[in-house]
Amino acid sequence: MGSGLRVLAVDDVRAALDELCRLLRGSPEVAQVHAAGDALSALKMIQAEPFDAVFLDISMPGLNGLELASLLAKLSEPPAIVFVTAYDGHAVSAYGIGAVDYLLKPVRAERLADALARVGRITAAGPAHVDVPSGPAAPAPDAMPALPVESDGRTRYVRRGEVKFAEAHGDYVRLHTSTGVHLVRMPISRLQEYWEGSGFARVHRGFLLALDAVRELRSDSVGGMLAHTDLGDVPVSRRHARELRDRLLKAAQRGELRGRGG
Known part of the structure; x- marks a missing residue:
């Protein structure tokens, strides 16, 4: 061998x-x-x-x-x-x-x-197919396109595209979707690793936001920023505000902010 x-x-x-x-x-x-x-x-x-x-x-x-x-x-x-x-x-x-x-x-x-x-x-x-094309390298596999959610002894999968934003809840995250809120045992930092390269941005210590869920950015009563979505406002910390604006602008220029219907 x-x-x-x-x-x-x-x-x-x-x-x-x-x-x-x-x-x-x-x-x-x-x-x-x-x-x-x-x-x-x-x-x-x-x-x-x-x-x-x-x-x-x-x-x-x-x-x-x-x-x-x-x-x-x-x-x-x-x-x-x-x-x-x-x-x-x-x-x-x-x-x-x-x-x-x-x-x-x-x-x-x-x-x-x-x-x-x-x-x-x-x-x-050896590999079954040796005629590997000489073009660009294949993209890396998509990490975590759906999350398993346990409820009443049954498992269902919440697709990433359904999630407007995720909210930290101790060792869990709450996935906010048009069909409801789903609790998943996973720290928000781990979910950020999975999804940040797929249209999500960490905008606050406790929130991960889908860029194409943002309808507008608003100021709150104390001078902070809120990202308005169909499911409510998501707080944006000052340290993340500029990065979020930049990412939204670039996504809009690429035509990626068409929005996801409820």
Whole structure:
């Protein structure tokens, strides 16, 4: 197998991540093991350097394992995906995404060896298509186009385009949409990392605003600024005011402020 496999292990539970890394490092097929404690960190690592395989937990806050795998499948040369999870109910979805294997925790050494053998065969075969166009590099996968929202034991997905603004609420964010307010367990700083490059701006310590939701900018009673949306006014701190004006102007010049209907 040449120099061996370069793998990335992803799990938000530190003990589980450490154990998975220990098992992988003890496998003769593996040359290098890297670790990530969340899906966004893993995505950045994969965009920065190549991996032969990603051993991926499914249940993680924010971007879960299935969503990350769907993003990775869009890469020109995606790594092999092996899911490592405590739940067997996602196997159909996992294989539908193109997973190489699906391991249940606690991982047995013989099952891990089987998975690594499959990864090795895929790696040795090389990419299915070698005629990669010589044009500009493919864009990075879109991070978090929708957020899972738990309600009454059911999960629904709120699309980024539905959200007018997000409001910090402790370790949660409130997503304000035309159909209601949805609570998601995620700090607003993490949501900013996901969405700031997709038409959202941090305008206040507690608010993330969709640029195309802004109808007008107003002054409040104490000389501050408010961004008016169809769902109400969003406070804009002084340190963010100029940046917001600049981004709105540039977006308007590019024709990106057509607005989103309720």
